[in-house]
Amino acid sequence: MRSTLASLATRRLACRSGALNRHNGGTFAAFRSHYSYANPGKWQSDRKDYHRHDFEDRGYTVGIGGPVGSGKTALVLALTKRLAKKVPLGVVTNDIFTQEDAEFLTRNKALPSQFIRAVETGGCPHAAIREDVSANLTACEDLTEVLKKENAAQSALILCESGGDNLAANFSRELADLTLYVIDVAGGDKIPRKGGPGITQSDVLIINKIDLAEAVGADLEVMKTDADVMRSNDSGSGPTIFASVRNDISVEDIENFIMENYAAATKGNAGNQ
Ligand SMILES: Nc1nc2c(ncn2[C@@H]2O[C@H](COP(=O)(O)OP(=O)(O)O)[C@@H](O)[C@H]2O)c(=O)[nH]1
Ligand SMILES: [Mg+2]
Secondary structure (H helix, E strand, O other), X not given: OHHHHHHHHHHHHHHHHOOOOOOOOOOOOOOOOOOOOOOOOOOOOOOOOOOOOXXXXXXXXXXXXXXXXXXXXXXXXXXXXXXXXXXXXXXXEEEOXXXXXXXXXXXXXXXXXXXXXXXXXXXXXXXXHHHOOHHHHHHHXXXXXXXXXXXXXXXXXXXXXXXXXXXXXXXXXXXXXXXXXXXXXXXXXXXHHHXXXXXXXXXXXXXXXXXXXXXXXXXXXXHHHHHHHHOEEOOEEOOEEEOEHHHOEOHXXXXXXXXXXXXXXXXXXXXXX
C-alpha cells in the first residue's frame, strides 16, 4: 500500500514537472493520468493500409464526427440533398438515448425513411465509432442491402454521423473509409490548436459557422494557421475547409471532396457522376 502511494506520488510529481507531458510544449505542466504521447497524432495523406476495395456488403462509409452542436446534422442534411441525385445514398445517425437526428433528417426530407438508420449508443458516443463499432457496422450493412435492391449497379455511399463527441474522438478506420471532422467558430478560435485525433487526423477538417465569426470574436486566420500546424506532416498539411453550412457556403467543396474519394475507391462501380 505504502509503495503504491509512493509510486503514485512520484508519478504525479513527474506529471507536474512536465516530464510525462512531452508533447504539448506549452507553458504549463499539465496532468495526464495515463499514457504520454509524443504528439497529438499526425495527419497522414497516404493511408493505403486501411483502404477497403470491396463495397458489396457495406457501402463506402463516410464518418462525420465533431463536438455537439458543431453542425454535423445540418451538413448531413445539406449533403443528402446533393448526393442522393448521384449515388445510392444512406445515412446512419448516432445519439446517446434518442433518435433525434434521424427524426430531424426524416422530417426535413433528407431521404426516404428506409434509407436512414438510427443507432442509440446508450453510452459515450465515441465508443460506438471507435472502440466497438459493431452497431454502426450492422446499420451500414443493413442499409447497403436495402440500397442494393434499388440500384445494384452502383456502390452505396453511407454518411455516418457520430453522436456529439469530444476532441479525443475520431472514427476508427474499421468503420469509416473517409473521415470528416466538424468544429465551429462558436467554440472559440482556440479549438484547432487544442488538437486531438479528429483535428489532426481526419481526412478533412471542416470549420463551420463562419457566418458567426464576427459575433463571437473568432479570428479565422488564427484558426487556419493553427489547423495547418496541427495537421502538418512531412509532405504538407491536411485539408481544412471553412464553411457555413446553413448558408450553403463550401458545401459544394465538401461534396466534391467526398465524391472524389468515393469514385477513386469504388472505381468502375461508381456509375455516372
Ligand atoms: N449560424 C449557423 N448555424 C448553424 C450552421 N450550421 C448549423 N447551425 C446550427 O447549429 C445548431 C446545431 O447544428 P446540428 O447540425 O444539430 O449540430 P450537431 O450536433 O453537430 O449535429 C443548429 O441550430 C443548426 O441550425 C451554420 O453554418 N451557421
Ligand atoms: Mg447531430
